[in-house]
Amino acid sequence: MYAIPLGDDGAELCPLGPWQAGEFLGHVDRGREFIGQFNGLPDVVTDLASSRAFLTAYAEKEAADAGRICGIRYGGTLVGAVILRRMDVAQGTAEAGCWLEPAAVGRGLVTRAARVLIDWAVRERGIHRVEWWVSPHNAPSIAVARRLGMRRDGVLRESYLYRGERHDEEIWSVLAPEWTGGAH
Numbered sequence: 001m002y003a004i005p006l007g008d009d010g011a012e013l014c015p016l017g018p019w020q021a022g023e024f025l026g027h028v029d030r031g032r033e034f035i036g037q038f039n040g041l042p043d044v045v046t047d048l049a050s051s052r053a054f055l056t057a058y059a060e061k062e063a064a065d066a067g068r069i070c071g072i073r074y075g076g077t078l079v080g081a082v083i084l085r086r087m088d089v090a091q092g093t094a095e096a097g098c099w100l101e102p103a104a105v106g107r108g109l110v111t112r113a114a115r116v117l118i119d120w121a122v123r124e125r126g127i128h129r130v131e132w133w134v135s136p137h138n139a140p141s142i143a144v145a146r147r148l149g150m151r152r153d154g155v156l157r158e159s160y161l162y163r164g165e166r167h168d169e170e171i172w173s174v175l176a177p178e179w180t181g182g183a184h
Contacts, residue, residue: 003073006112013113016071016081018059021052024071027078031101038138039099040162058083065089065125072100072113079104082113084121092128092176094121098144105140111147115181118148122179130179132172135160145172149180 003012016024028035028045036042045051061067067087072080080100087094096118098110121127132150134141145152150172158166 004116006072006109006116009107010075011107011109011112012073013082013116014071014073016055016058016069016078018052018055020071020078021048021055023078024055025051027080027101030103031080031099034102035099038135038141039097041099043163061087068117070113070117072104072109074104074107074109080109080113082110082117084117087121087125087127089125089127092126093131094125094127094129095131095133096121097133098141110141111144114144114148118174118179119181122176126176128176130174134170134172136168136170142170142172148174149178150174 003014005011006013025045025048028042028051032042045054055069058067058069062069065087068084070082071078072082080098082096082098085095085097096114098114100110118130121130132141132145132148134145136142136155151174153171153173156169156171158168160167160169
């Protein structure tokens with residue numbers, strides 16, 4: 001396994017593949033309620049088969065150069081992930097996202113991991129615009145977008161149907177000429 005250190009606290013960014021479906025399911029189970037506040041992942045990953053299917057879909061996206069998932073490990077344990085939910089190299093656009101277990105919150109893990117993934121997308125894949133879609137009620141995720149040097153582009157009112165209710169979505173973005181590695 002190849003891992004990228006995220007600092008001197010033992011945190012790492014690492015690939016995730018279908019063969020890690022059991023570990024991934026355990027991670028989702030540990031954070032199911034917390035992650036599910038703003039993210040539909042716990043509704044999709046409910047058992048070993050759906051965990052494997054989710055990771056297989058990202059393996060296929062990566063093979064097609066259309067997305068990527070990277071795990072966040074802290075103390076050797078999978079505690080979260082950052083993703084390029086979609087990536088269109090020809091258009092130069094991507095949408096980044098993340099989640100974290102509650103036990104790992106407050107350590108800057110998502111900011112550090114997203115910085116590495118976005119930097120790769122901009123510098124290695126030539127992505128011009130990276131978006132961050134977030135609920136206006138998800139203050140920690142909005143704080144990450146700000147720390148990454150993103151600007152709020154606008155709000156899509158009641159655009160997201162989640163668990164039977166309509167929710168607003170904010171779109172934040174950073175453009176390649178503005179990207180400084182998120183050092184703000």
